[in-house]
Amino acid sequence: MYILVATDLSKGSVPAGQFAFEFAEQLDDVSSSVTVSHVVRTQYADLLDGGPNLQDPETQEEITNKVTGWLQRNVDRHGRNFHVELCKGRPAEALSELARAEGADWLAVGRSGRGALAKAVVGSTSESLGHNPPCNLAVCHPAGLDWDGSPRFAVGVDFTETSGRALREAARFAKQVGGSLDILHIVAPPTYETYPFESLVVEEPRVHNMDELVSHLSGELDRFIDKHGEALEGLEWRSNTLTGYPTKELTDFADEHSLDGIFLGAAGRSAVADFLLGSVVRGILKNMNTNVFLTQPA
Numbered sequence: 673m674y675i676l677v678a679t680d681l682s683k684g685s686v687p688a689g690q691f692a693f694e695f696a697e698q699l700d701d702v703s704s705s706v707t708v709s710h711v712v713r714t715q716y717a718d719l720l721d722g723g724p725n726l727q728d729p730e731t732q733e734e735i736t737n738k739v740t741g742w743l744q745r746n747v748d749r750h751g752r753n754f755h756v757e758l759c760k761g762r763p764a765e766a767l768s769e770l771a772r773a774e775g776a777d778w779l780a781v782g783r784s785g786r787g788a789l790a791k792a793v794v795g796s797t798s799e800s801l802g803h804n805p806p807c808n809l810a811v812c813h814p815a816g817l818d819w820d821g822s823p824r825f826a827v828g829v830d831f832t833e834t835s836g837r838a839l840r841e842a843a844r845f846a847k848q849v850g851g852s853l854d855i856l857h858i859v860a861p862p863t864y865e866t867y868p869f870e871s872l873v874v875e876e877p878r879v880h881n882m883d884e885l886v887s888h889l890s891g892e893l894d895r896f897i898d899k900h901g902e903a904l905e906g907l908e909w910r911s912n913t914l915t916g917y918p919t920k921e922l923t924d925f926a927d928e929h930s931l932d933g934i935f936l937g938a939a940g941r942s943a944v945a946d947f948l949l950g951s952v953v954r955g956i957l958k959n960m961n962t963n964v965f966l967t968q969p970a
Contacts, residue, residue: 919955
């Protein structure tokens with residue numbers, strides 16, 4: 673297992689660092705490795721002189737020492753060794769490139785520490801990575817995870833192959849850390865179609881009986897779970913069909929049941945598409961009060 677953790681040397685990165693080393697410790701596998709990556713951001717002023725030269729041994733040693741010092745002060749490594757990897761550029765792009773090049777199984781990042789205005793304008797690294805993660809992505813919450821207890825996780829599914837992948841990864845992770853899993857499908861409120869007829873617009877609901885729809889989709893959930901039954905063997909799991917708006921229902925469920933994390937499949941859309949069309953993943957990253965785990969699109 674290769675776990676890549678990103679740090680910007682701030683308090684916001686500490687949960688990601690702790691996740692990486694705790695996860696490696698839970699696996700109890702000598703082949704598991706942790707790489708700590710720090711991205712030297714490219715600033716506008718660097719366009720003139722190129723910014724810090726990461727090929728210079730002295731510069732490389734100076735930054736590596738800063739990363740190592742940050743780790744030693746803030747993260748319990750359980751005595752595990754680690755490797756420091758330095759990159760340069762835009763964090764989301766540099767981390768994606770590194771994760772793919774190194775064949776990382778997991779990439780752990782902290783939640784954004786930027787202000788609301790900055791996030792609204794340019795987005796956060798975690799949100800940018802969440803559009804199309806290069807591997808399993810852990811967006812780590814300061815509350816952490818109940819590693820020593822029986823952590824409880826949930827996975828949101830919509831019957832697509834992408835959510836099937838999320839279900840399989842969630843089951844694998846829950847088994848690796850001794851946890852349990854809730855499999856959730858959200859039935860959104862009925863929508864309306866408009867039909868122009870001369871000067872009139874007639875609105876007609878697509879769904880006339882919500883109870884029938886919930887019953888039908890509960891059956892679909894059972895069939896979806898049966899399809900992925902092998903991944904759930906040996907795992908304590910539950911299934912629920914909820915009604916409402918996905919982001920709110922998932923967030924409320926996580927709060928009500930004190931979840932240690934929620935899994936979702938990334939849609940693979942661009943940041944612009946997510947901004948214009950809306951995205952459950954985007955809403956969850958902004959509002960969830962626990963860890964969010966994103967898997968790659970199918």
